[in-house]
Amino acid sequence: MLRLESGIVQRVIKQKPGMQLVEVLLTSSGHLGQAISYSAEKYAAGDELLLNTTAVRLSLGTGGYHIVVGKILADGAADLYPSSWGHIMKMRYSPWQMAVDAVEEQNSPYHSLFTDEQASLEGTPVLIGELHSLLPTVAGAIREAAPSWRIVYVMPDGASLPIGLSQQVAHLKSQGLVSSTVTTGHAWGGDWESVNIYNGLLAARLTAKADIIVCLLGPGVAGTGTPLGFSGMQLAEVIHAVSLLGGIPFFIPRVSFSDTRERHRGVSHHTLTLLRKFTLRPVLMPVPIWGDERDDRIASQLTEIHKQAGHILLRRAAPSQAQLEKLEGLYDLQLSTMGRSWREDPAPFQAAILAAELAVKSAGAAVSGGRSGFAEPDTLAALALFLTRNGE
Template sequence: MSSAAGSVPTSRIRWRRGRVSATGRSWRDALELTVEVPGDGELQALAYPSLVGVPEVGDDVLLNTTALAQNLGTGGYALVVAVPDRLPPDPEIPGHLVKARYTPLQVTVQGVDEQDTEHHAAIAAADDLAGMPVVVADLHSALPAVLIGMLATDPDLRVAYVMTDGGALPAAFSRAVGALKNSLAGVVTVGQAFGGDLEAVTLHTGLLAAKHVLNADLAIVTQGPGNLGTGTPWGFSGVAAGEACNAVSVLGGLPVGALRISDADPRPRHRGVSHHSLTAFGRVALGGVSLVAPRGLSSELGGQVDEDLAGQPERNVVVWVDTDGLDTALGLSPVPLRTMGRGYPEERAYFLAAAAAGRYAALQVPLPEDAEKEPAALGTSD
C-alpha cells in the first residue's frame, strides 16, 4: 500500500539506541549483551561481531527491536545494527556473493561455487550426490535429534548440515549449531542464509559442496531457527522442505523425511503428523521421499500416525524404524532439545521421529565389505 503524497511512511523497523551495560555468553559469531535503553530499561541484545564489530561495556549501540516487541518466541533479542561511534574496519576477505541482498545489512561472502575459490572446479564438475542420504526436516529444532540418530547408529559417519534461508539468515543465531560444531563435518549456508563454514548460492550447490568438498556421508537440511507460519495450508516457511527433497532427487541423492509428529502441541493441525509434513512431503516433494516413523509410536498415539500417513502418494514409502537406544541417546543430547517452547521428553514423539529419520539415513550409507548393518524395517503400517 503506497502512502499518500507528501506523507511520511511508517517505519517497518522499531529503532532504539542504548548503551551496553554488560556482556554475556558468546558462541560461534554471536555475543549476548545487556543494553540500557532510555524509556525501555534493560534489554537483552545480540550482536554478530563479523557484521558490527565487538561491542564493549560503555558503547552506544543502535538496535532493531522489532521482533522483541512482538514477543516472538525465537526472536527474543534486540539485534545490534551498529556500534556507531566505533565502526569495525572494512572487510578484507575475498568473495563477491552478496547475501541478505539489498537490505541495510547485506553482506559479502565467498561462495564455494564462485569462480575465484579453490573449490570452483570441483563444484563445476559435480552433478551427482551418488546416492548420499539427506534427511530433510521442517524445523531447525530437529537438527540435533537427527544428528543424534545418525551418530548413535554409526559414530564414524561424516555429517554435514545444510542450512536454508526460511528462518534466521545468520547461522550464528543458532546456539545448537555452535554446540554441535565438533560433531559436524561442516555447515553450508545456502540462498540468503550466511555464516556457515561454506557459503553456496543455491541448495543444489550447497548439497554438492557437502558431498564433494566436505566429503560428507550424510547431510541434514533444515531452515535456520525461526519457522514462519500463518495457520494457512500453504503459508509456512517449512513448505520448502518439499522443494529440498526435489533438489536431493534431482541430484541423485536419497531424500529422507523427518516427520513432524506431536501429541503435545495444542493446535489440532500439528497433532499426530503435522499438516506441515503432509503438505511438504506429500504434495511438494514430487520425486518421492522415504518418510520415517518410529516403530511402536502409532500404537502409543492411538493409531493416529498410521491414519495420517495412509493417504501418502505411491512415490513416498513409509519406513518404520526400530528405536532401541534412541531415547537414551536423546536424553544425553549435548544441546537442549526444545521445539515450540516444549522440551524432551514432553515432545518425545517429535524428537524420536527426528532421531529415527537419522538412524534410517545412517543405515543407508554403504559400509566397507567386511562390515555389517542391521537393515531398517520397511512397511506400510506400525
C-alpha cells in the first residue's frame, strides 16, 4: 500500500531546523490531519501539498502524521534538499531519492581523510543501543561526567530515515548537549552524511571531532514478536564496525521491569538475542545492581552471555533516581521510553546513565593497540579491570 492524497495547508503548527509540522485539510475526504515535512521548502496556509497518507490510514505508530512529498506546483521546479558537492543518492531509486553531500565522496573537501585504510577511531568510546528515547539520558549523563567533551550522535538507517523526525536530537542540539550528528546508509539530514556505518563512525571522529560517540537507532523501531524480526538486529553490524575500527564498544542493555510483555521484562530478548548469537566481537556491557530480586532475574538471563560470546559485564550499583530527576531538570529533558516515564520505569534510564558514566571513565585507562587493538578481548578485559580498580 502506498497512498497519496492532496491536501490544503490550514496553519503551521511547529517549525524547527529540518522539520515543519502543518495542519492540512485532505481534499478527497475533508478530514483534518497533521503532516510533517523534512524538506528545505517551507509551507504556509493555502498551499496545496501532495501527501503520503499510508501510515495514518494503517493506524501505525508514527505520531498520526501524514508525510509531505512536496508542494503541488502549477509550473516551474523546486530543489527540496539543496546540496553543495553531493552525487551520492540516498533512498535510491525510490520516488524520493535525493543527492546528499556525503562526507567521503570524491568531491567532498574531506575525501582525503577517508582514503587511509588505517583510519581508526583511536580508542574512542562508543555507546551503542536500541532505544532512541534513551538519547537524552545518555547525552545528559555524559555532559555531567565530562562537561567539555564533544558528543556526536551517529544515526544508522534501521528505523527512521530522516533525522528531522527526532524531537530529542533537535532539543539536545539546542541545549548544547549534542555537538553534531551523522546520518549513515539511507538515513539522512544529519550535519554530516555518510554512505555506511563504517565511514559514519569515522566521520564522527575525524570530521566532527568526537570525544565520545553515541550510536542509537532512530525513532520508530519495528518489532514483530519473532526472535529475529526487530530493528535492533542492525546493532550487530554497529558493534562489529566499532570493534574493527578500533573504538571501545559499550552496549546499553534494554532493561525494563514495567513492560507487560514477558519477553521484554528484565533484560529484553532483543539484547539477549543479539549478544548471545549474532555479535562476533565482544562488548563491555554495564549492568545495574539494585540489591533486590531484580538482580536475580537479570543474573539468570545473562548467565551465558560471557561464555558464548566473550562479552564483559560491568556490574555496578544502579544510579539513583535522584540523578534522573536532576538530569531532567538541569537540561529540560523529557525522560520517557516505550510510553513510560522514568518514575514509572527507572531501570532503562539507570542502565543508560551507568553506561555513559563508565564510558567516560574508560578514557582514563592506559591502553594501546593498533587499528582494531583497542577492542580486542584482552584490551576490553584490561579496561574492565581499570574501572574496577578506580572506584567502580
